[in-house]
Amino acid sequence: MHPLKPVIPPLTGCALVTNDDGIDSFLLRAAARAVGAFMPVVVAAPLRAQSSMGRSFPCDDGIGRIHTVDSNTYGGRCLAAYAIEGSPAQVVAYAVLELFETLPRLCVSGVNRGENVGATINGSGTVGAAMEATCYRIPAIAVSLQTNEDHQVTPDQLRSAECITRRATELLLRHSLPPGADLLNVNIPRNAGCETPMRQTVPTRQPYYVFEAGHRDHLGEAWELR
Numbered sequence: 001m002h003p004l005k006p007v008i009p010p011l012t013g014c015a016l017v018t019n020d021d022g023i024d025s026f027l028l029r030a031a032a033r034a035v036g037a038f039m040p041v042v043v044a045a046p047l048r049a050q051s052s053m054g055r056s057f058p059c060d061d062g063i064g065r066i067h068t069v070d071s072n073t074y075g076g077r078c079l080a081a082y083a084i085e086g087s088p089a090q091v092v093a094y095a096v097l098e099l100f101e102t103l104p105r106l107c108v109s110g111v112n113r114g115e116n117v118g119a120t121i122n123g124s125g126t127v128g129a130a131m132e133a134t135c136y137r138i139p140a141i142a143v144s145l146q147t148n149e150d151h152q153v154t155p156d157q158l159r160s161a162e163c164i165t166r167r168a169t170e171l172l173l174r175h176s177l178p179p180g181a182d183l184l185n186v187n188i189p190r191n192a193g194c195e196t197p198m199r200q201t202v203p204t205r206q207p208y209y210v211f212e213a214g215h216r217d218h219l220g221e222a223w224e225l226r
Contacts, residue, residue: 013039013040013102013105014039014040014041014042014079014104014105015035015038015039015040015041015042015104015105015106015107015108016041016042016044016092016095016096016100016104016106016107016108016133016138017031017032017035017041017042017043017044017045017074017107017108017109018043018044018045018088018091018092018095018107018108018109018129019031019045019046019088019109019110019111019112019125019126019129020046020049020050020051020052020053020088020109020112020124020125020126020128020129021045021049021050021051021112021113022045022046022047022048022049022050023043023045023046023047023069023081023082023083025045025049025113026153026158027110027111027112027113027145027153027158027161028043028045028074028110028111029073029074029075030111030158030161030162030165031108031110031111031143031161031162031165032074032075032078033074033075033162034108034162034163034165034166034169035106035108035165035166035169036074036075036076036077036078037077037166037169038166038169038170038173039077039105039106040077040078040079041074041075041077041078041079042078042079042080042081042082042095042099042100042104043069043071043074043078043080043081043082044081044082044083044084044091044092044094044095044099045082045083045084045091046083046084046085046086046087046088046091046125047065047067047083047084047085050086050087050088050125051125052123052124052125053087053088053089053125053128054089054122054123054124054125054127054128055089055122055128055131055132056087056089056128057086057087057089057090057093058086058087058090062085063085063086063090064084064085064086064090064094065084065085066082066083066084066094066098066099067082067083067084067085068080068081068082069081069082069083080099082095082099087125087128088109088125088126088128088129088132089125089128089129089131089132091129092107092109092129092132092133093132096133096136096138103136103137103138104133104138105138105139106138106139106140106141106169106172106173107129107130107133107138107139107140107141108140108141108143108165108169109126109127109129109130109133109140109141109142109143110126110141110142110143110144110145110165110186111143111144111145111161111162111165111188112124112126112142112143112144112145113145113147113151113153114144114145114146114147114151115144115145115146115147115187115188115208116142116144116185116187117185117187117203117204117208118203118204118206118207118208119203119204119205119206119207119208120207120208121185121203124142124144126142126143126144127142127183127185129142130142130183130185131182131183133183134182134183139172139176139177139183140182140183140184141165141168141169141172141183141184141185141186142183142184142185142186143161143164143165143168143186143188144185144186144187144188145157145160145161145187145188145190146187146188146189146190147190148190156193157190159194160188160192160193160194160196161188163193163194164186164188164192164194164196164198165186167194167198168184168186168198171198172184178200185203186198
């Protein structure tokens with residue numbers, strides 16, 4: 001990363017690529033390469049990992065600071081790259097309002113390390129970033145890769161993630177969003193390959209993650225950190 005110095009040039013006619021795992025994610029680079037096959041890209045991602053932040057807009061000190069990053073690491077069609085202090089949704093908002101002279105043609109959020117499915121996807125920072133883009137009428141795709149419990153990504157999975165992100169981008173550019181849809185939430189199975197068929201579905205209301213509350217004797221009892 002270069003010395004943190006804000007640079008905000010006018011940028012037009014390109015795609016915004018973002019994520020919630022932070023500017024240093026190698027899967028972010030895969031997404032930039034995938035989208036860069038069709039148009040120039042600008043990368044804008046959280047300075048630090050911001051998983052499970054949903055559409056949150058925290059008010060911490062430093063929120064909104066924009067730092068330049070070496071764009072050469074994201075592929076030949078990356079016009080510029082920025083690390084922005086804030087949640088994924090805030091990153092998209094600051095990028096759209098301060099980095100672009102006109103709206104991006106497309107926003108791709110990902111590739112997230114771990115799937116985002118079920119009724120809890122609203123808590124996903126990956127999906128939250130894509131949702132924020134739709135508020136500006138920007139077509140958006142959220143891409144997530146299913147992983148094992150250790151969240152390791154194999155070289156084959158990395159290639160598949162880039163390939164399927166490229167396919168999803170091409171589909172959206174060629175056919176636009178399905179009727180009534182604001183964004184595409186793409187989940188890549190851990191064993192998927194570049195030629196694995198894509199299936200269009202709708203979100204289920206069934207929770208994918210089940211959260212359990214700690215025990216306390218009555219509602220007024222303070223929680224204890226253990």
